[in-house]
Amino acid sequence: MVDFDTNALVLREAGIKVVATSVDSVEDTASLAEGLRLGAVQMTAGVDVHEVAAATGAFIQDDTRTNLHATGFLLTPEGTVADACYSTGPIGRFTASDVFKKVAFAKLMIERAKQS
Amino acid sequence: MADCVPPLCDQAPLCDKAPLRNKAPLCDQAPLCDNWATTCDRPVAQQPDIVVDGVSCLCDKPPSDRPPHDRTPHDRPLRDRTPHDRPSRDLWFAADFANSARAVHHAKWCIAAGVVALTWNENEVDRSASPGLGQLATTFELMSKPLEVGQPFPTINAKDMDGNAVDLSSLGTGSWTVVLFYRGHW
Numbered sequence: 001m002v003d004f005d006t007n008a009l010v011l012r013e014a015g016i017k018v019v020a021t022s023v024d025s026v027e028d029t030a031s032l033a034e035g036l037r038l039g040a041v042q043m044t045a046g047v048d049v050h051e052v053a054a055a056t057g058a059f060i061q062d063d064t065r066t067n068l069h070a071t072g073f074l075l076t077p078e079g080t081v082a083d084a085c086y087s088t089g090p091i092g093r094f095t096a097s098d099v100f101k102k103v104a105f106a107k108l109m110i111e112r113a114k115q116s
Numbered sequence: 117m118a119d120c121v122p123p124l125c126d127q128a129p130l131c132d133k134a135p136l137r138n139k140a141p142l143c144d145q146a147p148l149c150d151n152w153a154t155t156c157d158r159p160v161a162q163q164p165d166i167v168v169d170g171v172s173c174l175c176d177k178p179p180s181d182r183p184p185h186d187r188t189p190h191d192r193p194l195r196d197r198t199p200h201d202r203p204s205r206d207l208w209f210a211a212d213f214a215n216s217a218r219a220v221h222h223a224k225w226c227i228a229a230g231v232v233a234l235t236w237n238e239n240e241v242d243r244s245a246s247p248g249l250g251q252l253a254t255t256f257e258l259m260s261k262p263l264e265v266g267q268p269f270p271t272i273n274a275k276d277m278d279g280n281a282v283d284l285s286s287l288g289t290g291s292w293t294v295v296l297f298y299r300g301h302w
């Protein structure tokens with residue numbers, strides 16, 4: 001999230017919106033956003049672990065606490081999945097750079113398709 | 117032949133203690149659905165051995181006779197399913213086949229309550245407890261497959277920072293959107 005927030009200007013110029021969410025409460029999420037000084041990422045809260053896992057296939061961490069493992073989706077303007085990143089632990093996350101490159105490439109392909 | 121539509125146990129209490137890690141009804145608090153398969157034209161006890169291949173069913177309808185949306189739990193996206201077509205018959209029958217396993221007893225309550233997807237955890241249930249349990253697990257795993265490229269992002273309920281309900285799938289409509297699920301509890 002911090003990576004995306006740091007690169008907010010570039011992402012905004014590319015027309016990329018960023019939404020983040022977790023199982024945390026609204027209060028905890030607001031506290032986290034404040035602590036990380038997030039300004040550009042749209043924070044949401046209170047998702048249901050099992051609802052998300054069922055709907056997306058995201059992995060669940062379940063020992064002393066029940067969490068979603070970090071999972072990222074890049075969605076097209078039409079709301080379909082353009083890319084996804086399913087993590088099972090602390091390794092494996094979308095980065096702002098990767099997303100930017102992916103979207104730029106997709107836009108390029110769309111432009112080429114229009115021209116041909 | 118009557119359809120094997122499982123009865124829904126909407127009133128069954130939910131909890132987080134079921135062995136399959138979903139919000140399943142607590143088994144000993146779920147007074148409903150003792151006759152969960154009686155909507156079939158024969159009671160479960162009188163059924164012959166069920167071929168748990170994901171398509172066989174108590175009503176003996178061969179796959180080809182069944183409408184496409186009944187064939188597997190994944191023929192339709194979750195968002196398009198209704199309480200009456202989820203979980204699929206396949207899940208239902210798989211659970212019945214594996215009836216001897218205690219875990220599946222719990223799972224059956226989950227199913228009865230209309231819980232769509234169960235997350236399988238091998239550590240929590242002994243797969244060898246029942247010959248059908250492995251198949252059941254496979255079925256459950258199928259219920260939470262990863263989203264594929266080009267698939268619509270499903271409806272996921274969350275709250276905005278004012279506490280209002282939002283659907284994550286609608287937040288980015290019209291623009292490229294990154295949706296990040298982070299682990300929380302930081």
